[in-house]
Amino acid sequence: MKLYTYFRSSAAYRVRIALNLKGLKHELVPVNLLNSAQNGQDYLAVNPQGLLPALATEKGNIGQSLAILEWLEAEYPDIAILPGDHWNQAQIRNFSYAIACDIHPIDNLRVLKYLSGELKVTDEQKTTWYKHWVEVGFNKIETMLEQSSLYTGKFCCGESPTLADINLVPQVFNAIRFKVDMTAYPKIAAVYEKCNTMQAFIDAAPENQIDAN
Numbered sequence: 109m110k111l112y113t114y115f116r117s118s119a120a121y122r123v124r125i126a127l128n129l130k131g132l133k134h135e136l137v138p139v140n141l142l143n144s145a146q147n148g149q150d151y152l153a154v155n156p157q158g159l160l161p162a163l164a165t166e167k168g169n170i171g172q173s174l175a176i177l178e179w180l181e182a183e184y185p186d187i188a189i190l191p192g193d194h195w196n197q198a199q200i201r202n203f204s205y206a207i208a209c210d211i212h213p214i215d216n217l218r219v220l221k222y223l224s225g226e227l228k229v230t231d232e233q234k235t236t237w238y239k240h241w242v243e244v245g246f247n248k249i250e251t252m253l254e255q256s257s258l259y260t261g262k263f264c265c266g267e268s269p270t271l272a273d274i275n276l277v278p279q280v281f282n283a284i285r286f287k288v289d290m291t292a293y294p295k296i297a298a299v300y301e302k303c304n305t306m307q308a309f310i311d312a313a314p315e316n317q318i319d320a321n
């Protein structure tokens with residue numbers, strides 16, 4: 109398998125973690141978002157949506173990180189990232205979608221570029237936008253962790269990393285980069301720290317990628 113990735117892409121980071129957790133052999137193909145390579149003809153032929161990541165498989169290409177993660181789980185279930193019964197899985201998806209559907213898209217590169225390009229907001233206003241939506245989302249997720257019977261103090265849902273942690277860790281990485289105060293979210297911060305003691309997460313981290321700079 110080939111994963112089209114960029115070291116700081118959080119959606120690609122999710123898939124890197126899952127491939128590592130599942131121990132699946134893969135090749136990484138860097139696509140430079142800062143050069144807008146995601147909108148070039150070469151990459152559009154792989155993923156017409158022009159977004160990272162994409163996974164090239166024997167059957168063809170898949171875009172959308174959540175679709176890739178669900179496909180990996182279905183094809184390679186041995187090390188499960190969506191464990192348990194349907195109720196358990198729904199709880200894991202609840203956390204995952206709160207991040208991937210409700211935080212990440214409004215803080216994505218093309219949104220931030222539109223704010224500073226077309227709408228001419230200042231860098232300070234752009235950072236305010238970014239932090240605001242992360243903080244709104246993290247406040248809710250912290251409460252969800254407090255109220256969840258599955259939260260173990262290690263991972264979001266249970267005793268091993270799941271899709272929820274796979275979504276959370278890249279979002280926290282980016283939040284720290286934008287100087288969000290993580291002391292306001294002790295449960296999220298604890299999950300982040302625990303995950304980052306695991307080799308699969310360490311190897312997937314942006315600073316450890318071949319295209320990191």
Ligand SMILES: N[C@@H](CCC(=O)N[C@@H](CS)C(=O)NCC(=O)O)C(=O)O
Binds near residue numbers: 117171173174208
């Ligand atoms: N919902 C998509 C989001 C993909 C996405 O937004 N990827 C970002 C990198 S994290 C991207 O390619 N951004 C390029 C751009 O905004 O032009 C997924 O989960 O795969």
